[in-house]
Amino acid sequence: MSATFQWSESNGVSETVTDGISNLNFGSVDSPNLSPSSYPIVAGQNSFEKFIRAKFSGSFTEISNMKFWKSSGDYKTGEVIKAAANVSYSTPTSSTSIIATSDIPTSEGSALSIQASDGNSKITSPGYTKYICLQLQTTASTPAGSLNTKTFTFQYDEI
């Protein structure tokens, strides 16, 4: 068998892990697969942080060269997504993140390099990567209404 890939998100004080999330919607609640219209972000405020990981299951020889970046989707005025890679889990907050403090890379060339959960650059048995922390931040000048759809890409090499 080759590797099976899933996105995983962690939430809550005691960390509830949800494997196989279906989207990465940001909002005003700490929850996976949330509906943005139900949990809008007030202009000038931040989304709750997202702590996501890649999960590899099945049978494979080696996963390597793991990268993560925002591959498409323009920002609106005052909007930015902050990111940090290879961090530990922390209870998500909507205060300005002290973990995700850098603008997320927007090209493969500057992508975040992602480590296995043990800190190695390669995964040789089923498991997770380290956490990626994301937060969508806005300013008072961010226009009301839906933001543009963004796409994030996770890349890995498998043998």
Next chain:
Amino acid sequence: MDIEIKRPKLKLTWHAYFNDNTHIDQYNVVTNTENPFQTVLDKFDKLVLFELTHLYKPLTIKVDVLNGNILINNSTFILNKYPKHNIRLIYFRRNKVDIDVKGEAFNHRVFYFIGYQYNTSKGENRKVILVVDQEGNMSIGDDHDF
């Protein structure tokens, strides 16, 4: 809503041939099992030919590890005729998985990197890599492309 996202079905599968007249196929159609690439790595010093075959199109790409040639549908693609030393197979699958913010679209793309690396007479390391997508479209690149 939890959705398990599995990798796309691989459309190109490998076959490895060794100098002890044995071979290993990625898929054993009799037992319906898949051999991990580790089984090739375990006999890497005996590898003489590595082949990728498209399941649905008439496309076969072979790497002649003995001589440093790539054969596409049995036509030889010769990079150059300079001596090649210490020829080693290059093979891996590059996966790109997307997830959307706002929306639920996923996109899992697979690219096959196949070729070889060798040392020149001056000891320099060179790589020859073909990149093939799931539909069999090919590009010449290096391991930083795609």
